Amino acid sequence: MTTLVRTWHQPAPTRAGFTELRPPDLELWKSRLSLDRKRAACHQSGALADITRAIEARSKELGAAALILTGSTARNRRTRVSDLDYYVVGAKPDIGGLPSEIDLYGDEPNAFLAKLFKGDDFAHWALRYGCILFDTDVLRQASITVIEQDLWPDPERKLRQAKRAIGFSQKVAATGDYGAFLEASRGAFTLAARWWLLSHDVFPLARDELAQQLRETDQRGLATAVEGSIHRRPSVAALSTWLAQASRLTSS
Amino acid sequence: MSPKAKVEIAEEHLAKAREELDGDLRDAVQWVFASLEAAIDALAAEERILIDQQHWKRTDAAKELYEKGILPSDVSTLHKELNFLRKAIFYDGEELEQEGFSVEGAVAEVETVVGIVSERAS
16 A cells, blocks of 8 residues: 655745645645744754743744744755744744844734735735744634635735835935835835735745746846845945835836 | 934934924834933043944943933933833834833933933033
């Protein structure tokens, strides 16, 4: 007798990537949790893993339903400007006493599901590409819902956020605060990139992967802006030019 | 963009935050956070505390400045809350969700910090 071993693999970053996967049964989900554990272990240094262990213990102690390591760490694409991001579903633990670079987002299970229906790309991102550290079945059920109902993040929502961020960044340009201007511009380019990709049926990955995804969708201008604002210290003039281009792109 | 002293930047950002208290509270959060960051940078530079353009190092610096007696209160929690809130507004949200958080209160606290920075610079 041959036993068919079914293993989880990360969805392709496409419109059909998640829905091509079968709705996960318990066995397939166990495979995902195992894979995610290994990914989380590989992508964290000893110090980061210690923080993760502490957050996991505190979340479980409070009776949280699930915990996900998200963002660039989950994708193994940390940069100098990366935070350490987690998404807890259920009770949100206190992060007091832990290092300051942690961002812990939290939603109750119903609110998390509502965000998936509303097209919140961060919730979708966490479910698709996050490293799930534990799950009491709320995330498996959410995955089934997303697959069966073919849910996809709302590009229009991202577009509104991008336009607003571009406008704010242009205000910061006039203040003489280069650090704040660079950061606001980087955020605006990232939002514009996510809008562009979602509206072209591509799921945006980690921030440091966006430039490549943009080039693959024939958006080289925004790719240059995203990459330049992450890895270099562009001049004010360059940032302003890129913002003007992003403004035109998001207004067209 | 001409180089400006951090104290001047902190004051100007704070003025914009005050203006937005009667306008868009989401922008008030962005400006008051930027003001606090510039103020911490100014004090940290005097005390030779390394910031390295990292938000979390500014949170730690705020605590250290309080422990050294330079700031009358520990604004590290406020800095961390503002950082989280402004990112939530900028990247994720279209509305200001501020359960238990007062933007006016934050502006008042940052006014104290900026006042200290301005006084030391004058």
